[in-house]
Amino acid sequence: MLLIWSGWGVLVIPIVAVTAVIVGALVQVGLTFSGHPNFAFLAFSVGLMAAAWVNWRVGRRLNGKPPRELLDPRTNEKVLLFRRHRLFWINMEYWSIPVALGALVPLLALPGALGF
DSSP states (O other): OOOOEETTGGGHHHHHHHHHHHHHHHHHHHHHHTTOTTOHHHHHHHHHHHHHHHHHHHHHHHHTSOOEEEEOTTTOOEEEEOOOOEETTEEGGGGHHHHHHHHHGGGGGHHHHHTO
8 A cells, every 4th residue: 555645644544543442442441341332333433533633633733833934045035844744645634534524434323223
């Protein structure tokens, strides 16, 4: 598989994967102890939502830094250098939108799990 990124944009993948697994596992343990082990899809959704939030925060922090200002000696014009962190030409924080939408998909099983 070919990955194209700039800056720290490649961090989208481990941030989403690790956060979703850790939070999902903790929620599943809590559901099991509370007597609802059949709601694994809920733990998966909560894990993905947490991953989307963490990725949004990290992406906004990295891409929110002000640009570096340089002065061109020949023309005396200002040149702004932006450091962008992207995965497949999409800013890190915007990858949180499909992750959050993906977290809503398992919730479609909720009516069936509740007996509706």
